[in-house]
Amino acid sequence: MKNEQKKPVIWIINNQHWPRALLRAELIERGFDAVGYINIAHALWAYRHPLIEKPNMIVLELRDLTLKRNELELLFQIGVPIIALGGTAEFNERLIGEFTWTAMMRRPFTIGAIADVVEECMQGRIRKNNEQQDTD
Numbered sequence: 001m002k003n004e005q006k007k008p009v010i011w012i013i014n015n016q017h018w019p020r021a022l023l024r025a026e027l028i029e030r031g032f033d034a035v036g037y038i039n040i041a042h043a044l045w046a047y048r049h050p051l052i053e054k055p056n057m058i059v060l061e062l063r064d065l066t067l068k069r070n071e072l073e074l075l076f077q078i079g080v081p082i083i084a085l086g087g088t089a090e091f092n093e094r095l096i097g098e099f100t101w102t103a104m105m106r107r108p109f110t111i112g113a114i115a116d117v118v119e120e121c122m123q124g125r126i127r128k129n130n131e132q133q134d135t136d
Helices: 017-029 040-049 067-075 113-123
Strands: 007-011 033-037 056-062 082-086 101-104
Touching: 007 017, 017 033, 017 056, 017 113, 033 040, 040 067, 056 113, 067 101, 082 113, 101 113
Parallel strands: 007 033, 007 056, 056 082, 082 101
Antiparallel strands: none
């Protein structure tokens, strides 16, 4: 058996199938173990499940997400970097501003740009803050 280095686990929370699948494929191509969930509740269930790999980072799509304070609080209690994806409407939500995101990517962006930010965060080149990152 090879002495293979463990791949970082990236959770993608997005209720839209194709964007989630495309980002997952891109992250897998870049050497990550990417797993998709359709909402925060499913991700929190997975986190509590003893056989499911815990994340090293979370990418959270805010579009069409029903925001619940308790779910966001539990998600942040996992203690890993969280990248928020959204547009003006999502980032203007008061609840979003109450949390400290590792990066906040404002539309428009590409799947590749998201993967670039994931790589930069995993390499420690983006510091945690509460301001939108310029990702272009």
